[in-house]
Structure formats: C-alpha cells, structure tokens
Amino acid sequence: MKKRLMMVLYIVFGVYLLVLLKITVFRAGISLSNLFRNGIVIYDFFAGYLEMIRYGMFFEFIYLFVGNIIWFVPFGFLLPCLSKRFSTFPRVLLSGLFLSLVIEFLQYAFGTGISEADDLILNTLGALIGYALYRLIHKLKRK
Numbered sequence: 072m073k074k075r076l077m078m079v080l081y082i083v084f085g086v087y088l089l090v091l092l093k094i095t096v097f098r099a100g101i102s103l104s105n106l107f108r109n110g111i112v113i114y115d116f117f118a119g120y121l122e123m124i125r126y127g128m129f130f131e132f133i134y135l136f137v138g139n140i141i142w143f144v145p146f147g148f149l150l151p152c153l154s155k156r157f158s159t160f161p162r163v164l165l166s167g168l169f170l171s172l173v174i175e176f177l178q179y180a181f182g183t184g185i186s187e188a189d190d191l192i193l194n195t196l197g198a199l200i201g202y203a204l205y206r207l208i209h210k211l212k213r214k
Contacts, residue, residue, distance in 0.1 A: 147201025167198025
C-alpha cells in the first residue's frame with residue numbers, strides 16, 4: 072500500500088512540475104531563435120505590485136501576488152512527502168528558492184515572461200507555507 076501511495080505521489084509531483092513550467096515558462100510556447108533575446112529582468116522589489124495597487128488593479132495584484140505564493144505551496148508540501156532528505160526547513164527553503172530561480176532563468180532565456188526578483192521571495196514563501204502544512208499534518212497524524 073505504501074509503495075502504491077509513493078508512486079501516486081511521484082506522479083502527482085511530476086504532473087505538478089509540468090503544469091508549473093507550462094504556466095510560468097512555456098505558456099506561449101518557445102522559440103529557440105529568440106533564445107536570450109527577449110528576456111526582461113526587474114530587480115525592484117515589489118515595485119510592480121505597488122503600481123497595481125496605486126492604479127486600482129486589485130484583481131491583477133491578487134492574481135500575481137497570491138498566485139506566486141500559491142503555485143509553490145504544493146512543492147513545499149510534496150517534497151518532504153517524497154523524501155526524508157528534503158524534510159527539513161533549510162532544504163525546503165533552498166529547494167524552493169532554487170526551483171524559483173530556475174523558472175526565472177528560463178523565463179529570461181526563452182523570453183516568455185518577466186523575471187522578477189520579488190518572484191523569488193514569493194515563490195519561496197509559498198514553498199515554506201507548503202512545508203508548514205506538511206509539518207502540521209505530520210504532527211496531527213502522530214497524535
């Protein structure tokens with residue numbers, strides 16, 4: 072039974088990663104002819120979000136701000152479920168940051184999105200929220 076559950080979790084994790092890459096990097100397809108030509112990097116932390124609030128773009132703000140967090144919650148939850156090696160706070164933190172960095176790099180390389188420094192923070196926060204849920208459920212299961 073446990074072996075079957077682990078197989079299901081690996082499949083769910085793989086599908087999750089594919090969907091995550093599809094919505095963040097490959098949403099409009101890719102063209103190798105544009106490799107490293109159209110990428111945009113924004114280093115100002117949360118400047119775009121402040122502009123959205125200033126101009127009353129609340130839906131866009133919530134979609135992007137909360138979305139950047141929510142999309143990484145499954146990562147932080149599933150990673151420690153799949154491997155005891157990744158069941159500590161520092162490892163989930165670094166893994167979430169690394170995955171986010173890879174996505175931002177791919178967005179820049181393929182020119183399929185805007186690579187923003189604040190996305191690294193929000194994505195990593197999402198992974199940590201997922202990890203906190205994992206720990207909470209793990210703790211409740213022990214009782």
